[in-house]
Amino acid sequence: xxxxxxxxxxxxxxxxxAGRGLLGGSGGTVHAVDGVSFALREGEMLGLVGESGSGxxxxxxxxxxxxxxxxxxxxxxxxDITHLSRRELRPLRRRLHMVFQDPYSSxxxxxxxxxxxxxxxxLHRIAGRKDRERSVIDIFGRVGLGPEHxxxxxxxxxxxxxxxxxxxxxxxxxxxxxxxxxxxxxxxVSVQASILNLLxxxxxxxxFSCLFITHDLATVEFLCDRIAVMYLGQLVExxxxxxxxxxxxxxxxxxxxxAAVVPDPEEQRKRRRVVLEGDxxxxxxxxxxxRFHTRCPLHDLSAPACEEDExxxxxxxxxxxxxxHLVGPGTRAPRIADPPDAVTVAGG
Amino acid sequence: xxxxxxxxxxxxxxxxxxxxGPLLAVDQVSxxxxxxxxxxxxxxxxxxxxxTCMSLVRLLPETAAVSGSVVFGGVDLLALGPRxxxxxxxxxxxxxxxxxxxxxxxxxxxxxxxxEVVRRHLGVSRRDAHRRAVELLQLVRIPAPERRVDEYPxxxxxxxxxxxxxxxxxxxxxxxxxADEPTTALDVTIQAGILDLMREVRExxxxxxxxVTHNLGVVADVADRxxxxxAGRKVxxxxxxxxxxxxxxxxxxxxxxAIPRPGERRERLEEIPGRVPTASAxxxxxxFADRCRYADETTRTQVPxxxxxxxxxxxxxFHPEAERAA
Numbered sequence: 001x002x003x004x005x006x007x008x009x010x011x012x013x014x015x016x017x018a019g020r021g022l023l024g025g026s027g028g029t030v031h032a033v034d035g036v037s038f039a040l041r042e043g044e045m046l047g048l049v050g051e052s053g054s055g056x057x058x059x060x061x062x063x064x065x066x067x068x069x070x071x072x073x074x075x076x077x078x079x080d081i082t083h084l085s086r087r088e089l090r091p092l093r094r095r096l097h098m099v100f101q102d103p104y105s106s107x108x109x110x111x112x113x114x115x116x117x118x119x120x121x122x123l124h125r126i127a128g129r130k131d132r133e134r135s136v137i138d139i140f141g142r143v144g145l146g147p148e149h150x151x152x153x154x155x156x157x158x159x160x161x162x163x164x165x166x167x168x169x170x171x172x173x174x175x176x177x178x179x180x181x182x183x184x185x186x187x188x189v190s191v192q193a194s195i196l197n198l199l200x201x202x203x204x205x206x207x208f209s210c211l212f213i214t215h216d217l218a219t220v221e222f223l224c225d226r227i228a229v230m231y232l233g234q235l236v237e238x239x240x241x242x243x244x245x246x247x248x249x250x251x252x253x254x255x256x257x258x259a260a261v262v263p264d265p266e267e268q269r270k271r272r273r274v275v276l277e278g279d280x281x282x283x284x285x286x287x288x289x290x291r292f293h294t295r296c297p298l299h300d301l302s303a304p305a306c307e308e309d310e311x312x313x314x315x316x317x318x319x320x321x322x323x324x325h326l327v328g329p330g331t332r333a334p335r336i337a338d339p340p341d342a343v344t345v346a347g348g
Numbered sequence: 349x350x351x352x353x354x355x356x357x358x359x360x361x362x363x364x365x366x367x368x369g370p371l372l373a374v375d376q377v378s379x380x381x382x383x384x385x386x387x388x389x390x391x392x393x394x395x396x397x398x399x400t401c402m403s404l405v406r407l408l409p410e411t412a413a414v415s416g417s418v419v420f421g422g423v424d425l426l427a428l429g430p431r432x433x434x435x436x437x438x439x440x441x442x443x444x445x446x447x448x449x450x451x452x453x454x455x456x457x458x459x460x461x462x463x464e465v466v467r468r469h470l471g472v473s474r475r476d477a478h479r480r481a482v483e484l485l486q487l488v489r490i491p492a493p494e495r496r497v498d499e500y501p502x503x504x505x506x507x508x509x510x511x512x513x514x515x516x517x518x519x520x521x522x523x524x525x526x527a528d529e530p531t532t533a534l535d536v537t538i539q540a541g542i543l544d545l546m547r548e549v550r551e552x553x554x555x556x557x558x559x560v561t562h563n564l565g566v567v568a569d570v571a572d573r574x575x576x577x578x579a580g581r582k583v584x585x586x587x588x589x590x591x592x593x594x595x596x597x598x599x600x601x602x603x604x605x606a607i608p609r610p611g612e613r614r615e616r617l618e619e620i621p622g623r624v625p626t627a628s629a630x631x632x633x634x635x636f637a638d639r640c641r642y643a644d645e646t647t648r649t650q651v652p653x654x655x656x657x658x659x660x661x662x663x664x665x666f667h668p669e670a671e672r673a674a
Contacts, residue, residue: 051535052506158623188392189562193606193617200616215535222608222617245611259540261565263607265588268568275541278491279505 005039005075006209007063007096007177012036012072014058018284031283032058034233035072037313040177040209045200047220047241048213049256050230053280056213059230060181063211064098065089077176094124097170101182103162107154114140114150117168124173139168142205144198160191164198171202178203178210185214196223217260221245229253232291233283235313239320249322249333251298258337272337290325297336298326353380354556355404355441355524360416362399362408363628370628373399375580375635376416381524386550386557388571388588390564392603394624396580397560401526404558405437420524439469442517446529448509452501458485458512459497465519484515488545507538514545521553528560543569564607568592576600579624579635582654586661596657596668598640634666642667 014033033055040046050056061067063074065081073082076096081089097120100106107116114136121132137147143164154162163183170178180199184192200223203210212224220227221241228238229250237250248254258273276295281287287294289307296302305311305325313323316331327333362374374396381387389397403414405425418425425436437443445451453461462484463477472480478497485493488511501509510530517525527546531539547570549555561567567574567588574591576584576599584597595601605618622639625631634652637643644666652664657671 051537189564189603190392190606190620194619194621196608197616197619217536218608218610221610222614255537257610259536260610261536261539261543261563261569262610263564263568263592263604264609265568265571265592268565273540273544275544276537279508280535 004042006042006077007040007211008073008075009039009059009063010037010073010075012059012062012074013070014055014062014067015070028284031233031286033062033069034286036230036233036235037072038228038235038238040211041226043203043207043209044226045203045210045212045224047224047227048211048230049215049217049220049227051215051256051280053232053283054230055233055283056230057181060098060179060211060213064096064179066098090124094120094173095176097173097175097178099163099166099170099178099180099183102186103159103166103183104154104186106166107162109154111153112150113145113152113154113157113165116154116165117150117172120169120173126173135172136168139172142171142202143168144194158191159187160194163187163191163195167195167198167202171206171208174206175208178208179213180210181213182215183212184219185216192219199223217256229256232281232286234291234323235321236292236323237321238313239322243317243320249316249320249327250292250324251296251326251333251336252292254333254336255297274336290323298334301326301334354383354385354420355381356417356419357400357404358417358419360400360403360414360418362396362403362415363413365411365413372627372629373412373580374403375627375630377577377580377582378416379575379582379585381556381558383523383556384550384554386546386559386570386572388567388574389558389560389577390562390567390574391577392562392624394579394626395577397577398528400577401443401528401558401560404526405441405443406433407443438465438522439520440522441524441526442520442522443526444510444513444517444528444530446532448506448513448533449501451513452509454501457498457500458504462497462512462516462519465516469520480519481515484519485512487518488512488515489541490515505538506534507541510534510538510542511545514542514549518549518553518555522555524558525549525555526558526560529562530559531566532561532563539566546570564592564604576603579627581635581664583636583665584661584663585654586658590658590661594658594661594669596661596663596670597636597665598642598667598669599636601669634664636665642672 012033013035016030016032018028018030036059048056062069069082073080118132118136121127145164184195214220224241226240227244229236231252237253248257255274255276262268274297278295281294289309290311293306303325311323311325313321316322316327316329358378360374360377364371364373377400391397402408404418459478459481462481466477466480482493482497485496490496490511531542550557571588574588575582578599584600595604602618602620620639634647637647646666652666654662654664657663657668
């Protein structure tokens, strides 16, 4: 795994105008993604974790240019693709593909699985009919489908098989970057396992880089090398898997980890979880300063800066980025599950 | 050595007439629920867990053919007339659904909707109903209940709406609360709060809870006892600690192996190849036979009956873990 980024996202912003509805919607602007920067390295699996409304799907859609970003830039293999037109993007689509959450609605019901998977080859005018067929049979084998599945329609396939078809379509052009948006969350547990195993095998065989988007921490821990945690349109922590799971710094990351349920009653009932107070704020009016300050379990310790200044995402130890006023180089985050009097914070 | 059960389900079967012919959704399921107990029912989609629970209080459409009995307070709910059934529903057994938004009426305030339940079932005045609504919102830990009571569902977050649903379900102090995937539509940080609330409801009000979920972590968090369902049948039942420590049915073992767990770095997750069978009539074999690595002639030709293989641990399998290890 090299360190050269294949995909660089710099200060990406995506705002949507909020609709003025029949019942008098307030108008205004939805700050879906608000200044996100990260790099996807060659051959890595980067997990992007966030809850609903965090902007993770909008970010994914910007990266593959299903949305045009409001500002900021996206570079693929060094080339700026932020504002390319559809026509200019077309040749680059070979290198950047997406797998969607719902394998049913993302497959054309009138096409057979084989036609769906061959479509990218056809659109890019790659190979003749014969070669195309050979490529399709080959990729079907790689995703664990038999050649006979080529003649089935999506409704004749199970959820897991449909997601395999989705993967085959995304990978047939051997992209350098795969963006996977919650590819297993619509599937049953036993089927999820086989798709996750498959994704890991394919990534190792084919060597693509993958931005894997999910709300499920256990999945990223299984699959990903590095993890980025998103809250209300911004990244709050980016670090290696080990650092995130054994030494989480941002209080939101800590809360997320403490809230995850473990399928083991003895362990689960020993866990001390921190229930976040209040509702997630609206992305229409994100809080001032640190966006997490309204729900931060460390608010007793918070500095005036928490409410006033946006904390930058900065490196607090090698390759570990955190956006929190209470954390800095040499200053570790207080544990949110500790009793409050056990921690002391200088200043503020 | 259990006390008299609060609810007793015997040989419950549910069959639907569909366009593709009859479908057996639940196949002779029996279980009991004790007072103050939290019973988890787990399984994947199509296993019959929700249908089982809906049939307890007869929420299924007319096309469902339900047989067996559901004994509550000495009477069979499946044989009850509509008026007496209505008195049980809501008053003594109440139900919360997965998606709180679609179960709340968007044009009435929260207080109105909780108040309606209170007035209908307890026959109190409007003013008392309103006061009770505020109390209930307080009970489910909604901040500023005096203000929230006059808000509409769309003004509340998903977690708050689910709390309102729970408040409504608790309005008449029911003995049994049936919660069908109550946290599935919610984020993990919100789910944590709802699970805490369910535990508190049981501890403070003594309500017995039937918790239906596909999430083994949720069951591990709150359930005392767990039933595992597969293809309409109950395949395993045990105390929560026992089930997770020593799962017996190959399906349960497979399910537990399929979930990535925090802190445990595995190379691969366990897979369960194949698909769930659907049937129009009871299958004369183990329903898991097609996908089971231990399947043999017996498995494919006979129905395994539920039997005790360890203390208070029932399993419907010819080759449970305990006997293979021996």
